Amino acid sequence: HPYHMFFDWLDAKGEAQGTELPNLPEIPRSVLDSDTVQYITDPGISASYALDIVADPADGSAYVIDRHSQTPICTGKEGWIFVLRDHVFYGSQKVIAPNKVEASTANNADEKNNNATTKSRQRFHHSSFFGGKAVASAGIFLTDEQGRLTHLYPHSGHYRPGEAHVQRVLFFMQQLGVELSTFVVDMQQLFKVSRKFAPKGGNGNDAVDNKENAGAVKQPTPQIMKKAKKTDCLHLMCGLEIACFLAHKALMIERGVFHQIHKIRRIPPDGRSVRNILNHVN
DSSP: OOSSSHHIIIIIHHHHTTOOOOOOSSSOHHHHHHSEEOOOOOHHHHHTTEEEEEEOTTTOOEEEEETTTOOBOOOOTTOEEEEEETTEEEEEOOEEETTEEOSOOGGGOOHHHHIIIIISOEEBOGGGTTTTOOOSEEEEEEEOTTOBEEEEEOOOTTTOOOHHHHHHHHHHHHHTTOOGGGSEEEOTTTTTOOOEEOOTTOOTTOBOOOSTTTTSOOOBOOOOOEEOOGGGSOOEEEHHHHHHHHHHHHHHHHTTHHHHHHHHHTSOGGGOOHHHHHHHHO
16 A cells, blocks of 8 residues: 555545545445444443343342343343443443344344444444443353343453453452352463364365375375364353452462462472472572
């Protein structure tokens, strides 16, 4: 492109200087202009996505309720996206393409979701709730037909949730009286679970065999690995177990236990007697 910045070429500078905006056959300008991500900057609109978490007095399970209509949220198997900001839980269906919402039950398809899909033709992602501003936690939640929370996934391409994000949302739930053992949390990213897999029916390990190499020793070709969707590689664990694990890990970091372990690992294997280890860490 003729400019130093890609987006200058794509959106503004070219037209300002009398050059037509790019209109490629592969992606017509009409598609570029209509396929955008919604970024909410009006606090009143953001507040319309607020949800309430209500703990069941009987077993402590969490019910997700729309704050304004007071109706339970039934997300369907695809779930809804959420962010946690200033001790308020916000959620919505994810709009992944213009006029297309991720498969979900239609019970909670209220006016704000219709506006995000059919009128504005904008995608709605985690960054949409607050115009890309920082949040305490983000991810996906799933509920059953009664609105009871069943799954929590720390999945967000924009915010990239880590341990701190998971701790914050679990602590938020606990402060509301929710029993954390009543739902499960996906830990694949925190436990570094691989999403790579070998495609079935491929020739990744097939030996090279052609006319030119008919007399040569067959050599296996490198295996081509693909990356599965996060939702196909779930590593589900009880919410209470996750909260305890992260709390203990934070405590060990605070007390310097991991720092001491790293010191021990630097000692040559033949010198790792109890006396040498104690002298080294002290």
